[in-house]
Amino acid sequence: MSSLTGLFPIVVEITKRIDCWPVWKILFPQQKFNVDRLPWQKKILFFVAVTLLVYLTCFFYCPGGMIGFDWIHFWSKSLNPSHYPPWTAWFLPFANWNLFIGITVGGFSVLVFSRATSKKSAIISFFCLPFLWLVLLGQIDGIATSGLVALPLTIPIALIKPQITIFALLSKRSFLLLTIIFLLISFCVFGFWPSAMLSVTTIQSFNRAEQNIGLGGWWTILALIGLWFSRGDMDMMMLCGAVAVPYLIPYHLFPTVPAVSRLPPWAAMVAALTSWLPLSANWIGPKGWWLGWIYVAWVWCYLAIDRYRNTRVFQQVHQLFKQIKWTLKIR
Secondary structure (H helix, E strand, O other), rough: OHHHHHHHHHHHHHHHHOOOOOOOOOOOOOOOOOOOOOOHHHHHHHHHHHHHHHHHHHHOOOOOOOEHHHHHHHOHOOOOOOOOOHHHHHHHHHHHHOOOOOOOOHHHHHHHOOOOOHHHHHHHHHOOOOHHHHHHHHOOOHHHHHHHOOOOOOHHHHHOOHHHHHOOOOOHHHHHHHHHHHHHHHHHHOOOOHHHHHHHHHHHOOOOOOOOOOOOOOHHHHHHHHHHHOOOOOHHHHHHHHHHHHHHHHOHHHHHHHHHHHHHHHHHHHHHHOOOHHHHHHHHHHHHHHHHHHHHHHHHHHHHHHHOOOOOOHHHHHHHHHHHHHHHOOO
């Protein structure tokens, strides 16, 4: 732990120096909102404390039936499907149920409280469907999301399931550069492993499960436009990036849930409620799963409005709507 504690500030300092390079300012603008409100020392302590608490709690929250279904049938057996990066297997022998859920909740808690604009919004984040669904299933998305806590040191962990987290690594120059370096090293060690991942993803996109709400295809154009307006904000990047993913089940949106804590309580409550809309499929049929995109649109749009509200274009549009509203009142 002491060596890790000593390494972390060094990596952070290197990252800051890389971020000061004058190149790519347009692609990686600095944001006023700081998603790292907690200093790294408190992050580590908070993560360890929550992980330990949840670890002990899991002696009473035991897998069985639907609880821990994915953990029982996949991860507890150290099975590493071909659509996961090869180094994922390195983490599986250490992933007993208690630690699995402990790290998931610990990492999620750090991400939430390092972003939270209010305690109410932070608490509401824990009631979003992707979080509760993931804790119920015991999926590995939680471990990957925990890899966002100590970037760039934890890039390999964030990439054990890169489906959504990869877009967070595009939010900073240093993250992107170090990710490229890591991937090049992984190609030297494991060969060009993405080919196996992409082939399985292609099969999944053609054999759609009912709960698969992945878009991809032409929707990638919309995602690219959204990514441009999300530059420098990892939460907005992940929300937009989800649109480009061809295979997506609502719980895959787990890495985006900490962004809910950035909203004011009323907006966070709307986000939490809309996150549950996919379960409407139990009453209205398979189309209900697609209502999960309302959650994505709501959170991204709120963050975008908050980000651009002081820009000249936004103010002009706002004035235009006010004039239209005033005209309608007169009539």
